[in-house]
Amino acid sequence: MDLQELREIAREEKARQKPVRVHCCTSTGCRAADAMGIYGNLQAAVKEHHLEDRVEVIGVGCMGFCGRGPLVQIDPDDLLYEEVVPDQATSIIEAMNGGTAQPILGDSQHPFFARQTRVVREYSGKIDPERIEEYIAVGGYESLHKAIYEMTPAAVVEQISKSGLRGRGGGGYPTGLKWATVAKMPGDQKYIICNGDEGDPGAFMDRSILESDPHLVLEGMAIAGYAVGANHGYIYVRAEYPLAIARLQKGIQQAKKYGLLGSQIFDSPFDFKIDIRIGAGAFVCGEETALIQSIEGGRGNPVPRPPYPAEKGLYECPTLINNVETLANITAIIRNGADWYASIGTENSKGTKIFALTGKIRNNGLIEVPMGITLREIVEDMGGGVPDGEVKAVQTGGPSGGCIPKSMLDTPVDYDSLRQVGSMMGSGGMVVMDDSTSMVGIAQFYMEFCRGETCGKCVPCRTGTVQLYAMLSKILKRQATRDDLAKMEALCEMVRDTSLCGLGQTAPNPVLSTLKYFREEYEALLVEPEYLNGQAALHGVSA
């Protein structure tokens, strides 16, 4: 395979594509509402009306507006149908011949779509994720060729550094710096790991990327391999994402067949192979050292750093671990240059970020927005606000993050601003809560999560989360006093400061942030010691 052949595939694919493309979402969310039935009926209807020469029906990945799914979108007219049911498929096709389509015609210029800047999700929902030819037709694998033939590995690392890209998994560590560290390490054997263990409840952008555009991640991994001198990559995906796994497997096979993965990529001396590793349900495996243990077939227990995986990681070799979304940004940076990428976003947070906008919100789904956009723009303009009631808080960062109150909705969304208000970017979950949500209840919900997901290795996290959960339950049962609250706060700080890994260090965040902004809710649940003594006496127990 050389560039000519790659472009020939792209040309052939474009020639094959029909002028009218009916995109039917076949991702997990829409599948739950029988998207496959719609897909089948659309195809049958095209046949029935003898439109095969002009119209094709394509099963695509996520279009983002999951709350209104299943979605069917038609190009080039940019018609968007929402909440389609299989029986309406025929009418959609008939509408092309002058009929009227039954399903709700959505607004593809709605702020939910119009305010987005699509870098990672550019072709998500536009191409068939199960056909590599469609990816090649939109310029796929050209970045990999450019990297191998027009750039030195050091130049690739420099571009990534200059772009200002930071890790999208939560920590926000500068990606270029990580790449440079691994590239500098001696040794012939290095590894690339793509962290697809998206355990954050409320976040599903990684699933969506893997389901909608798997080759984007595969190509990003290969470029990373070239840049740091690794020839073997692993994608670690949660077992809860069977569709993503299936599409990755298919993608790897197709790329290998075309010589875009495997040995001598583009007839160059660069080899790169990718294996998939499937998780088995452990949130802690999103932590990089735990993830390495899991790939090696062991329990996902984190180990102290340093040494960092960049020095000594998988099988004791230098290892580059990047999140799915981080790697999905790479091809665009190589294609358009670091300066272009750095022109999006804020001073310290460059580029775009995908958020999963969910909870009590009118328009829920996935949005890709430039860094620095305010929470208010996301929640009120794009999300359309809370259906009945008012926004009370927005939770970002999952079990490691915090709740941001309504009064702070003008906070810009970037790594540093979110940290300043006591939350964090996390992997990009954004759960909107209204007045009916108890903040103490939410804190308890997250603590229950951490209590169940702690690996049990270090004491502060193992027993601290259990105690914090018990204390929160006590408060909710109206059996706690002011003293208990003070004890709980002290314990939060202890767990945060003394735990081994990120899970324990951030586990108290939901409690601390709700205490900071919604303290009155906690205090309203407290009781006086005399009352407790009275209760105890009533039940014949000495206090």
Next chain:
Amino acid sequence: MSPTAIPSTVESATPAVKEKSAKPDLRFKRLDITMKRHQYQPDALIEVLHVAQEAFGFLEEDVLDYVAHGLKLPLSKVYGVATFYHLFSLKPSGAHTCVVCMGTACYVKGGDKVLEKLQEELGIELGETTPDGKVSLMAARCLGACGIAPAVVFDGTVGGKLTPEEAVAKVKIWAGES
């Protein structure tokens, strides 16, 4: 060492396995194939356990023993890994499984009420199986289907935007099966 060369541990298993061991048990064959594909490397443990869980429905002690022999790992390590991850189960599950998503989006939209109603209806707690062995009730941390919260997986099929009553209705269909 070929893992097929250790039939003794296999035959000492539960009666269910014994009956079948008159014929070669194809499920163990599947384990053999998987282990061979990974060249009996110990780091394939999780992959092999995935296959075992799928083939047997749960991980019995003899299965763990079999895998330990095949990958030349101490049984303690295999047991340790099998008990660490949520997806591996050491107890048999019911004929049908009902997995309630307890992710944040589902929780905020009433997933907890769906779960409560299911518990009430089935008369079992989370992680338990009905006495007749028909339905197992489980929770997932997050299915990543937050757009259609609250979500429940009925035997591998995701159902979204469910009310507690709708969820119960789905489970009741199973209960009616003989």
